[in-house]
Amino acid sequence: AEVLTSETGEVLPKGSTGELVITTLTKEGVPMLRYRTKDIACLNIEKCECGRTLVRMSKPKGRVDDMMIIRGVNVFPSQIETVLIEQGYSPNYLIEVDRKNNTDTLDISVEMNPDMVSDTVKDIQAKESQLASAIKTVLGINPKIHLVPAKTIARSEGKAVRVIDRRKLHD
Numbered sequence: 001a002e003v004l005t006s007e008t009g010e011v012l013p014k015g016s017t018g019e020l021v022i023t024t025l026t027k028e029g030v031p032m033l034r035y036r037t038k039d040i041a042c043l044n045i046e047k048c049e050c051g052r053t054l055v056r057m058s059k060p061k062g063r064v065d066d067m068m069i070i071r072g073v074n075v076f077p078s079q080i081e082t083v084l085i086e087q088g089y090s091p092n093y094l095i096e097v098d099r100k101n102n103t104d105t106l107d108i109s110v111e112m113n114p115d116m117v118s119d120t121v122k123d124i125q126a127k128e129s130q131l132a133s134a135i136k137t138v139l140g141i142n143p144k145i146h147l148v149p150a151k152t153i154a155r156s157e158g159k160a161v162r163v164i165d166r167r168k169l170h171d
Contacts, residue, residue: 001055003043006064017042019064020057038064040076068097068165070104073141077162080143083135084110092153098166106143108135111150 003018004011012018020041024032042058062076069075081091092111097104110131118124128145135143154161 001043001057003041006038006067014043014045017058017061020060040064040067066163068163070097070106071141073139075106075139075141079138080108080135081162083131083138087131087134089113089116089131090150092155093162094153095163096166097163099168104167106141107146108143109146109148109153111153112147114150116147117149 001023002011002021003016004021006019017040020037020039020043022032022035022037024035039060040062041060044056044058047053048056062078066076066078067074077095080093080095084093085091090111090113094109096107096109098107099105112127116127118127124147128147131147132143132145135145
């Protein structure tokens with residue numbers, strides 16, 4: 001097992017976080033040589049408390065194919081979803097990334113649970129501000145949060161569409 005940068009394929013030093021690559025030479029029928037898992041992880045080579053000396057992998061921190069770069073920060077939708085669940089919000093959300101005046105913008109629409117609905121705009125704005133602060137703590141960038149009523153974000157039959165990237169990064 002080794003960790004590398006997903007952009008250049010360069011092997012990273014031990015303890016760094018990057019894309020996990022596996023080589024299995026013991027498979028006789030179909031050996032996997034430098035199989036790119038597309039998982040973002042870290043390898044730990046230090047001796048385990050239990051005495052084992054094998055390389056251990058951290059819990060996957062995201063996927064290379066889900067990663068977005070916003071204002072120079074690697075952002076994974078799974079990071080945002082974790083914050084939403086920790087804060088008691090529904091895991092139904094929509095991330096919209098755009099570019100205005102050469103600056104990336106991050107807008108997140110989140111469905112409120114029925115018990116969170118309030119009649120006053122001030123209460124909803126306070127909840128949006130609190131959630132934006134919690135997400136900024138994890139990501140390091142300020143998102144614009146939009147709390148919406150339950151069942152207003154479109155559902156899909158297959159894999160849920162969580163990210164809409166409106167930036168024109170390529171011509």
